[in-house]
Amino acid sequence: MSAIERKQHIENLLKELDVFLHDDLPPLEEDSNVTLRAPQEIARRIIILTYLNCAAEDDVLRKQIVQFLQAEGVWDAASQEEKMLFTKPILTDEDVAKIYWRSEAIWLLMWTINKVDTLDLPIEEVNIPAMFSLLPAFMTSANNFIDSAATKSVSEIIDQSDLTFRLNWAAREAHLNGSQDFKFNRGILYERYHAINWVTRMKNEWD
Template identity: 45%
Template structure:
């Protein structure tokens, strides 16, 4: 059972943002994770914008190939040509284009790119390529991600067409939970507390990804993860 199963309802009516907030807080209390009641609600279900599955899928592929060239820099030219020939280069953000074209990535850039695998996992979940998502404790295995992707350097058209978006209610349940978990991890770091099992970098990447899916900002490079 995934963590979001506990939030599922038989009621067909859209869940209000307040109800979603209360459910998240109840769950966090049940697993001894602190929260603050005055942390705002997220968007209402009938007001939020959700990105199209094709756009999410293309973002997954961009992030995947960025991860690849970080590991295999000699393949950079070949990968860029592949992205251009398959209509994906235009989906590469300005900051990412600098990384793709960099002669040599810094150690910090390599670390940042590597952590994007956690964002990829959330995006795969959003388009139903991953069935369930668990609490942000253990890093996703790269081979798990690879198993959900099209064959390396193959035409991605059919893969993109096959993507479907999760129900808005599930996306918002995940968004609300991630938002409040991120507050808890930041609060723990500020107070030098070691009681939480959550990995701060996993939480950060998940929050970044889901905020992009829900149009927290228009562009990937501009996303923030306020708490």
């Protein structure tokens, strides 16, 4: 469908979910104008985020994790902020909270490369142990996980991008209006928006 048709479709879906937008938000890009990240790039980002989550759990393992990522050839895929967090002597509570919330970004990224089949509406936080069970075992090679990654169609991903874009705007409106009726999780929405904008290159860098 065209960008305008997609916008209308998503707006109708939101009305069915009792989400009403008062601003006339624009359509997103046409599918033909979008170049997705390579699936292997997305898979490496998942591995980085996963091990950052592990590093936040156990300070003692952090150096070992960095050495493992370097040996696997994945370390260079880490952003500057992530490298700082991996090597920071002591993580603050704010650092740890930010890392844990990135689990929601991991889940969306896994969906984009067909590692999970469905992406539910952003209401319930991801089950982290269940998610980790779908990833390579701790400190084992991620080569097969990375090599087997294949992205969903541009259309599927832009559908999700459009939905996330409009839900984020609705969350903003609900916050500004002091509404208590918004049923979607703003934290999940933020992480999904961050991640999918990176996948679609609407955001050039991860940080």
